[in-house]
Amino acid sequence: MAAALDDLDRNILALLQTDATLPLDEIARRLGASKTPVWNRIRKMRDAGVIRGEVAILDPDKLGLESCFFVLIRTSQHDAEWLARFLEAVRARPEVMEAHRLAGDIDYILKVRVANARAYDAFYRALIKEVSIFNVTSTLSMEEIKNTTALPLETVSGMG
Structure with missing residues (x-):
């Protein structure tokens, strides 16, 4: 359920x-x-989980993590045991920046940040060693056009 927020x-x-x-x-x-x-509202929003945390946003290029791959995964297994192994494997891999379960032909998409294609291959080999995957399609991002952590607050309703 969405938190009730006013303009302030x-x-x-x-x-x-x-x-x-x-x-x-x-x-x-x-x-x-x-x-x-202002402090009371910040505290209230932290307590309500609206503010989940505060982090430093690092520059991946300056840290040598210049390659961003999007990994499309299809599985032929949909049982609880496979899902538990898959979730554990994905959550344990620091290269995975995001992971989403999808509706449609693709079951999952991962955003993976690594130094280069060789590092991606090592990630891929480790992942398929941990969990059986029916089909994997990987695409390399050629250029990051937009990357933000800011949510579109102007679209957030005051209703909760």
């Missing part, structure tokens, strides 16, 4: 999505509010 909540979240290191004084100043109500 959305504005606080918008600032935090841009820079979570902003001091409370600066957030309150930018929003024309006093510190205590």
Whole structure:
């Protein structure tokens, strides 16, 4: 169930999505509010799980992780045991940045970040050693056009 947010909540979240290191004084100043109500709202949104955490966003290229692969997976097995092994394998692999179960012809898509094709091949070999997969199609991203962690808050309803 979605949390009920008003304009001040959305504005606080918008600032935090841009820079979570902003001091409370600066957030309150930018929003024309006093510190205590802003702090109370931030605390309330943390307690409600709206704010799940605060992290540093690293540059993969500067860390030598220049290759981003999207891995499309089809399975012929849909039993609980296979699913448990698959989820464990995917969650244990640090190269997997995102994993989604899909509707349609493809069962899962993974976003995998590695140094190069050789590193991707090592990832692929390790994955298929851990779990049986019917079909894997991998595509290399040639250019990242947009990458954001910011959610579209202007579309969030005030209703909860």
